[in-house]
Amino acid sequence: xxxxxxxxxxxxxxxxxxxxxxxxxxxxxxxxxxxxxxxxxxxxxxxxxxxxxxxxxxxxxxxxxxxxxxxxxxxxxxxxxxxxxxxxxxxxxxxxxxxxxxxxxxxxxxxxxxxxxxxxxxxxxxxxxxxxxxxxxxxxxxxxxxxxxxxxxxxxxxxxxxxxxxxxxxxxxxxxxxxxxxxxxxxxxxxx
Amino acid sequence: xxxxxxxxxxxxxxxxxxxxxxxxxxxxxxxxxxxxxxxxxxxxxxxxxxxxxxxxxxxxxxxxxxxxxxxxxxxxxxxxxxxxxxxxxxxxxxxxxxxxxxxxxxxxxxxxxxxxxxxxxxxxxxxxxxxxxxxxxxxxxxxxxxxxxxxxxxxxxxxxxxxxxxxxxxxxxxxxxxxxxxxxxxxxxxxxxxxxxxxxxxxxxxxxxxxxxxxxxxxxxxxxxxxxxxxxxxxxxxxxxxxxxxxxxxxxxxxxxxxxxxxxxxxxxxxxxxxxx
Numbered sequence: 001x002x003x004x005x006x007x008x009x010x011x012x013x014x015x016x017x018x019x020x021x022x023x024x025x026x027x028x029x030x031x032x033x034x035x036x037x038x039x040x041x042x043x044x045x046x047x048x049x050x051x052x053x054x055x056x057x058x059x060x061x062x063x064x065x066x067x068x069x070x071x072x073x074x075x076x077x078x079x080x081x082x083x084x085x086x087x088x089x090x091x092x093x094x095x096x097x098x099x100x101x102x103x104x105x106x107x108x109x110x111x112x113x114x115x116x117x118x119x120x121x122x123x124x125x126x127x128x129x130x131x132x133x134x135x136x137x138x139x140x141x142x143x144x145x146x147x148x149x150x151x152x153x154x155x156x157x158x159x160x161x162x163x164x165x166x167x168x169x170x171x172x173x174x175x176x177x178x179x180x181x182x183x184x185x186x187x188x189x190x191x192x
Numbered sequence: 193x194x195x196x197x198x199x200x201x202x203x204x205x206x207x208x209x210x211x212x213x214x215x216x217x218x219x220x221x222x223x224x225x226x227x228x229x230x231x232x233x234x235x236x237x238x239x240x241x242x243x244x245x246x247x248x249x250x251x252x253x254x255x256x257x258x259x260x261x262x263x264x265x266x267x268x269x270x271x272x273x274x275x276x277x278x279x280x281x282x283x284x285x286x287x288x289x290x291x292x293x294x295x296x297x298x299x300x301x302x303x304x305x306x307x308x309x310x311x312x313x314x315x316x317x318x319x320x321x322x323x324x325x326x327x328x329x330x331x332x333x334x335x336x337x338x339x340x341x342x343x344x345x346x347x348x349x350x351x352x353x354x355x356x357x358x359x360x361x362x363x364x365x366x367x368x369x370x371x372x373x374x375x376x377x378x379x380x381x382x383x384x385x386x387x388x389x390x391x392x393x394x395x396x397x398x399x400x401x402x403x404x405x406x407x408x409x410x411x412x413x414x415x416x417x418x419x420x421x422x423x424x425x426x427x428x429x430x431x432x433x434x435x436x437x438x439x440x441x442x443x444x445x446x447x448x449x450x451x452x453x454x455x456x457x458x459x460x461x462x463x464x465x466x467x468x469x
Contacts, residue, residue: 137309
């Protein structure tokens, strides 16, 4: 039987190898959330590794939908492992930042090679996470002014951690490419 | 056996993965409920939590939630672990209300909103505490396509594998002088060690493992058809072949949406217990 490793497997876009690699990036996000908890009691520190692996996934598989797939798998895996406190809100918690990464990848496919771009995307994507609880609070009847202030505080903290976590992505991507582990052609407009 | 000294207990707690909403195996009415019913009941309770406004109804809902939680034979310490994040959130929300409306007028709305947020999430916590992952997986299979569910299950399946890999890489790198201990990572100057000595080798390992897993699955023709064909020992079909006997190596056939699969016939061993080949 001949192995067709390049056959598309998911969404007419990803090969099985790419899908499994993205799946492992989701595993790392789950693992770092659970296994490397330092109990810092600093709000938002979970975004440090979440954003790092989201952008790393985008860098390793530079196709549209890669970050979304990682976000989707992470949220479903979190629910399966009992880490999804918010129930269905967990889906949005990981999908929102992933969608921001997708938009950034669509606008500039090679943004993962720039520290500044990665930090900016990390900051923006992390702040969207604060919007997740905003919907629930609005439904419950919290005042808009309070919602905004709370979202601002949470967004800032999430954003700082997310930006810090993304600073190492270009270095890792560069090393993986230099050693031939991921495609060198990744930056040349491979956006879909 | 020597008792663990207090300082090591503190270090253990520093790296503890003690998080809320982990499944707890108990024998309770809630555990025996179907996952679907728990979801429906949980959604209804969460909707009530979003709509309640008066002190009396809020108190009644608090008692109902507490009763539901304790009916699952969960402890108050479990409850603390599940809701502590929202307690910290309440510490932010109540002062914000007092800041905007003044202490007298802002206290009740702040307390009400904080309590509602906690009550909104408790049914979800109870669901996770009382539902095994296998049941959740079974339910997920009905909802999401098998290609996606395969990736989710692979992700969960490889969590312990990569946890072991991470531990081994970390141990080996620490022997080489890398500063990877949790207390060393509190210093941002040691973060380059984390990325260069741990994350990078871990990614290399992940790339290699992804190649192997993909090749292994492809060799089994995984993903070639739209519907997945697989051997399901739980639903063995009786053999349709007249030549098959109970003692012989009979094969039955099970029709799937993708075609027909051969499944081994259920046999019995010398002890009389069924043996599945």
